[in-house]
Amino acid sequence: AGALFNATDNLELFAGFSQNFAAIKDTVIEGRASVTNPLIPDLKAETADNFDAGVRFGNDWVKATLTGYYIKFNNRITFVSAGDGTSGVDYLESGEGTYLNVGGIESKGLEASVSADVSSYWNIYSSLTVNDSKYTETTATITKDNKVALSPEFQLVGTVSYHKDGVRAGLSGKHVGKRWGDFNNTQRLPSFTTFDMWIGYTVAENAIAGIDTIDLSLNVTNLTDKRYLGGGTPGSYFIGAGREAMANLTFKF
Numbered sequence: 001a002g003a004l005f006n007a008t009d010n011l012e013l014f015a016g017f018s019q020n021f022a023a024i025k026d027t028v029i030e031g032r033a034s035v036t037n038p039l040i041p042d043l044k045a046e047t048a049d050n051f052d053a054g055v056r057f058g059n060d061w062v063k064a065t066l067t068g069y070y071i072k073f074n075n076r077i078t079f080v081s082a083g084d085g086t087s088g089v090d091y092l093e094s095g096e097g098t099y100l101n102v103g104g105i106e107s108k109g110l111e112a113s114v115s116a117d118v119s120s121y122w123n124i125y126s127s128l129t130v131n132d133s134k135y136t137e138t139t140a141t142i143t144k145d146n147k148v149a150l151s152p153e154f155q156l157v158g159t160v161s162y163h164k165d166g167v168r169a170g171l172s173g174k175h176v177g178k179r180w181g182d183f184n185n186t187q188r189l190p191s192f193t194t195f196d197m198w199i200g201y202t203v204a205e206n207a208i209a210g211i212d213t214i215d216l217s218l219n220v221t222n223l224t225d226k227r228y229l230g231g232g233t234p235g236s237y238f239i240g241a242g243r244e245a246m247a248n249l250t251f252k253f
Contacts (some may be wrong), residue, residue: 015053022046024077025033043073044101064114072103072136078149079233102183105135105148121164129155140184149234152179154191169199171223184236189237196221215250 002016024043038119054067080097103213109131116124133148147153154177161170181187208214222243230240 004175008058010057012056014056016051018050020048020050022048031125042098043077045076046073046075048073051237062114062116063120065112067111069107069109069111071105071107073107075101076103076105078102100141101139102142103135103139105133106136107131107148107151108132111205117151121157123161123163125157125161127155127157143184146185147180149180149183149185150189150231152176166202166204168195168201171195171197181229181232181237187235189229190200192226192240192253194228194240195223196223196228197223210253212252213250214252217248217250218245219248220245 001018002014005013007013011069012200017068022045025043049198050069052067053070054065057064077099093140100151109129111127111129113127114125118124129152131151131153133151135142135144138144140240153218154175157172159170159172162168173193175193177191179189182188196219198217198219200215201218203214205213222241225243226240227242229237232238
């Protein structure tokens, strides 16, 4: 359900509510196939109640959105490793453990984004997320009111891009704020910032006899080769990928 109000030609207010149901994934079912411990309960499907409200603005050169949200998540399914809760950080997850429902989660926050065509060829885009997520129940591995493991409290993305006469290029940056790494909120993971860039050129159609188009591109991720802790499972983290470059040459006949 939702509501929309056009305050002006360029400004609108909106609000919405939805209920979601997520069936248990095949990979989770397969991961539980070997579980024989009678103390481990059966899994329940995840459900959520979502509330959001905000404002949108748009004209010929800029579009912006500000949204506030509240989500009540039930029966969240998380992989819990056999060694979770022990001291220290396990950088190499052995894979031993199982999937469990870790109770309810309450999330609230703000999301904002803006995209501006500052000229005929340049665009600037940015998005911001401020999030507060906590567990709402105490279970065998979770304490009520602890922050959700691996859930960033702050994320900021910015992109500058250029496009003219078949030439395209851009630079983007992403900042991920601090977050708790484990269920007990004892391992505080540091924030990190990474940058990506791309450049490409598309030859005009039929510029070469027998070839419709030619496209050349170069993409570089983690441009500064930043070392950081990326995703993983609670209490066990992966080292983020280092700098990677990929060049492509595409012919279309």
